[in-house]
Amino acid sequence: PLQVPALGLHVRGPAMLASQKDFNNAVSQVKLLKEDPGNEVKLKLYALYKQATEGPCNVPKPGMLDFINKTKWDAWNALGSLSKEAARQNYVDLVSRLSASSESPSPEAPAADRKQPESDSLVVTSEDGITTIRLNRPAKKNALTTQMYHDIIAALQAASKDESAITVLTGSGDYYCSGNDLTNFTHLPAGGLEEMARSAAALLRDFVNCFIDFPKPLVAVVNGPAVGISVTILGLFDVVYATDRASFHTPFSHLGQSPEGCSSYTFPKIMGSSKAAEMLLFGKKLTAQEACAQGLVTEVFPDGTFQKEVWARLKAYSKLPPNAMRISKQIIRNREKEKLHAVNAEESSVLRERWQSDECMNAIASFLSRKAKL
Numbered sequence: 413p414l415q416v417p418a419l420g421l422h423v424r425g426p427a428m429l430a431s432q433k434d435f436n437n438a439v440s441q442v443k444l445l446k447e448d449p450g451n452e453v454k455l456k457l458y459a460l461y462k463q464a465t466e467g468p469c470n471v472p473k474p475g476m477l478d479f480i481n482k483t484k485w486d487a488w489n490a491l492g493s494l495s496k497e498a499a500r501q502n503y504v505d506l507v508s509r510l511s512a513s514s515e516s517p518s519p520e521a522p523a524a525d526r527k528q529p530e531s532d533s534l535v536v537t538s539e540d541g542i543t544t545i546r547l548n549r550p551a552k553k554n555a556l557t558t559q560m561y562h563d564i565i566a567a568l569q570a571a572s573k574d575e576s577a578i579t580v581l582t583g584s585g586d587y588y589c590s591g592n593d594l595t596n597f598t599h600l601p602a603g604g605l606e607e608m609a610r611s612a613a614a615l616l617r618d619f620v621n622c623f624i625d626f627p628k629p630l631v632a633v634v635n636g637p638a639v640g641i642s643v644t645i646l647g648l649f650d651v652v653y654a655t656d657r658a659s660f661h662t663p664f665s666h667l668g669q670s671p672e673g674c675s676s677y678t679f680p681k682i683m684g685s686s687k688a689a690e691m692l693l694f695g696k697k698l699t700a701q702e703a704c705a706q707g708l709v710t711e712v713f714p715d716g717t718f719q720k721e722v723w724a725r726l727k728a729y730s731k732l733p734p735n736a737m738r739i740s741k742q743i744i745r746n747r748e749k750e751k752l753h754a755v756n757a758e759e760s761s762v763l764r765e766r767w768q769s770d771e772c773m774n775a776i777a778s779f780l781s782r783k784a785k786l
């Protein structure tokens with residue numbers, strides 16, 4: 413067989429080529445894959461699909477800033493003059509390999525039972541009655557990758573059932589968290605931008621639901637500046653301690669996006685509608701003292717003594733009767749839960765549309781091309 417260099421795929425003789433029916437079946441099968449095959453494979457699938465249905469790449473190359481469409485165009489163009497039939501066959505072969513490997517039993521434990529997260533970007537420890545979930549990507553200011561969202565969900569599910577009395581979210585290094593990792597938007601699935609927005613919205617909804625439903629006292633130890641979703645979900649925590657170096661920034665309009673984490677509901681409730689609007693519409697950054705004055709932060713500590721003071725206090729709180737704390741949290745939060753779930757669903761669905769907008773794509777392209785920073 414001939415080799416298509418960019419993709420490492422084979423071109424077979426005409427007698428072995430897959431039928432249109434095989435191809436249609438393979439297209440349906442892709443949607444049923446149990447495991448995400450990764451971006452490289454998804455790009456291959458995209459390129460082969462285009463080649464099989466439309467022939468060699470025949471559209472103008474997208475501009476430099478249109479990074480998503482340019483990556484797709486490059487993959488399609490790399491197939492050169494490969495015939496439609498050969499592309500169809502390669503597509504069918506690739507899907508059949510993917511289906512076979514996704515059928516084989518996974519060696520991993522189910523997410524809820526997993527002791528440690530999938531990547532080093534999250535560290536979960538339990539000590540002195542406190543489960544600590546630490547964002548651990550200091551070189552990237554603890555920006556949240558897709559894997560980290562999944563790992564945090566798993567960590568919260570495990571913490572809700574473990575022996576600890578209190579659960580803490582904090583960060584490593586000088587930042588608490590710089591929000592969503594903007595490169596998440598460059599990992600385009602085979603279904604394109606629409607599919608990316610759909611699955612990101614589903615993940616966002618699951619992620620925020622875990623905070624809404626978390627049954628034990630949940631404390632944020634904000635060790636430095638906080639951006640985006642790491643700020644908005646603070647309204648779902650029971651207590652927020654911050655160093656005086658922390659700041660709180662929700663630059664959604666700058667990013668062509670809209671609020672999440674139930675902040676469209678919790679922020680106006682916590683700080684009043686006009687202060688909330690200044691943050692959520694105009695991206696006003698609050699200092700730790702300002703956030704405390706508005707009720708978003710419980711208490712601010714001098715940076716030099718922050719860790720010592722906060723952990724001493726949390727250790728003392730963790731000795732309180734755990735069932736009493738759970739029940740008190742239930743009474744405080746339960747009547748709001750239904751509302752919060754509805755708000756989360758609505759915010760996620762609005763964002764699904766926003767993520768497909770030019771305003772959002774241009775803002776992300778600007779950040780990635782190092783033209784814009786907050």
Ligand SMILES: CCCC/C=C/CC(=O)SCCNC(=O)CCNC(=O)[C@H](O)C(C)(C)COP(=O)(O)OP(=O)(O)OC[C@H]1O[C@@H](n2cnc3c(N)ncnc32)[C@H](O)[C@@H]1OP(=O)(O)O
Pocket residue numbers: 551552553555556561590591592593594595612613615616639640641642663667669672779784785786
């Ligand atoms: C699926 C659920 C989706 C939920 C959606 C949530 C929405 C949000 O969270 S919106 C908020 C998104 N966050 C941002 O827009 C922040 C972008 N980052 C910045 O503006 C700056 O990096 C900073 C102000 C946070 C820090 O600036 P500083 O000069 O101190 O440090 P840098 O040199 O810029 O950063 C170091 C390193 O980290 C990378 N990085 C930082 N934040 C992010 C991020 N959010 N996404 C991707 N990468 C990030 C930065 O690019 C640097 O990387 P290099 O060293 O490789 O250049």
